[in-house]
Structures are given as C-alpha cells and as structure tokens.
Amino acid sequence: MIIYNVTSNVDNTIQEKWMAWMMEDHIPKIMEIGKFYKIKIVKVLTDHHDEGTTTYSVQYFADSREKLNEYYNDHSPKLRAESAGLFGDKVLQFRTELEIIQEFKSV
Template identity: 35%
Template sequence: MIVYNVTIKVHESIKNEWLVWLKEEHIPEVIQTGCFTHATILRLLEVDESEGPTYAVQYHAESKALYNNYIENHSTRLREKSYQKWGNQFIAFRSVMQVVN
C-alpha cells in the first residue's frame, strides 16, 4: 500500500469554503481517477495557525504503479484546477510513503 500525503496550509480567509471544496469536489475527483482507493483528511495539531489551519490529505493506492499513473496522467491537471480556484491562498507539499506492517 502506498500513501500519497499532501500537506496544505490554508489561508484563514478561505478555510471553511476550501474544506467544503476539498471534501465535495477535489477528493472525489482524485478518487475517480481510479488510482486511489480512499482518502483521509487530517488536521495538524500543535502547529502555528496564525495564518490559517494546516491539513494533511492521505490518498491510499494499492500499488506504486497506480500512484505513478496518477502522477503521470492526472496530477498536473488537478493541481492546476486547485491553483485556478484558490490562487496563492494555500501552500502545499507532497510526500509518498509505503505502509509497513
């Protein structure tokens, strides 16, 4: 199992609208690519929230090949949609992890 983790710091002025968009539009669109089985939204605690909250979204892929498919065929388009909608009101960084049991 591969976990694609996207950590996002969201500007205070858009936090509520952004979270609705994330849950109702963005995550379903990512899942519809067929590359991930599900996603989990987490809010980071014990971090500086003076400019807004920080979230982590963890997308779960059954294989590295499915994750690679997402990166090669879908990620650029979906990132661009995010920037078109929210501009510079958020900052995101990404990491890829493997589940170890």
C-alpha cells in the same frame, strides 16, 4: 501500499471554501479516477503553523506504485492547476510519499 500525502497550509480567510471544494469536488473527482482505494483528510493539531492558517494532511492510499505513477502522469497536473487557479497563494502545499511497512491494530 503507498500513501501519497499532501500537506496544505490553508489561509483561514478561505478555509471554509477550500474544505467545501475538497469534500464536494476534488476528493470525489479523485475517487472516480480509481487509483486510490481510500482518502483521509486530517487536521494537523500542532502549533507549528503560521498564525492565521490551518494545516491539513490529505492522505491518498494506493495499493501499488504503478497506480500512484499513473495518477501522477495522467491526472495530477490538471488537478494541481485547478487548485492553484482557485486558491493561489492562499494554500501552500508540500507533498510526500510514504510506504506502509507494517500496520498494527488492537484486537
């Protein structure tokens, strides 16, 4: 399994608008595409971000490299452009890919 992680440093002046867009528009669109079986939005709690911003990590779970690549090739450019058009430099992002090696759960 692959986690496509997008970390977003969101200016507090647009934080509510950005979160509403994520919940009501962006995430539903991505779920409809069918390349990810789960998406998590988490707030980064460390103090290592710029003052006046809030940092979030959005984790998109794909069950194969092929599905992630299909997302990159067929959908990502349009969705990134949409985000940039709406929020410009008020949201700074970086992306990472994570491979799940083993998952442990309490019984």
